[in-house]
Amino acid sequence: MTKVEVDSLPVSVITGFLGSGKTTLLNRLIQHPGMAKTAVVINEFGEIGIDNMLVESVDDDVVLMSSGCLCCTIRGELVDTLKSLFTRRAKQEIPDFERLVIETTGLADPAPILHTLMADPFLMGRYRLDGVIATADAMLAETTMEKHVEAVKQAAVADRIVISKTDLADDASLDALERRLRGLNPAAHIHRAAHGEIDPALLFNAGLYDPDTKSLDVQRWLRAEAYDEPDEHGHAHGHEHEHDVNRHDDQIQAYCVYLEDRLPWDQIASWLELLTTYRGDDILRIKGMLNVAESETPIVVHGVQHMFHPPVQLDEWPDDDHRSRIVFITRGLGREVVENMLTALTQKEASAV
16 A cells, blocks of 8 residues: 655646637636646647747746746657656756646547556656546537537546636526536536636645645545435436437446445455456546455545556544445446446355355
């Protein structure tokens, strides 16, 4: 087990479909005073029109904005860019930064970026995932999600969702879109923004480490209770709904699995490994707090598709509820299948004893 490296740099990933307002949001963010000491990794400088906000060019691929925000372009592979930024920061070749924001391309699945942060040994010790931010166009998001499952997946894995261009839509349309997004992702914080104007403080600090209290806040991060609340139609989240068979939302399920028994770590690990091996492509995200036999305090796990971050051991339980709870956001992988796989595994191991 590992401890959270609180000195590691928090990373937020901003994703959104083409035309969803992601570029406008980035443009506003890099001008905001709240983005001082933040490095933003983008694809091209030209995309966000930085000329009027430029203070100085630090390097060919790094520029300093008047807000104190650093803008950086990707050179080669993302992992090389992140390593280079950290190394140059340590050598004081570029201004210091305390947070990293990574932009994805319009059609990008954020999962590969999360994999990079979870898998590379150099990055794992120096960066930690803070959260995924997704943008959704107030006027076009409904249509986009009907046509493109990628847009649905982006909303489903996000910790924060920004509904953009709200000045162009009426309240009824905005409320309908927000209900749909909550159905996909009940635990995400949803914010509305016109012209990309939003306080950066609303978008960041979604990770396990809470900088305000300088401690680990697993309940704030996990938000397991959000998956237990029925929606406005009286259904629990993750329940099968009767819609058009082509509706991409119906492929996405979000639910929390509770385990009453205290199981050995090997059984939990084997279960999660089995799930990711055979159904990894259908697991968009997993977050969990586990009560395992080998530890008096909880173990936190976080996975994306086939990849898991090293498990983290907490110093204490956040409350008196010591049940294991694992949040799943999946595509076509229901709660019953997940629970049955664990039952079959534990029964097999029990019979072998």
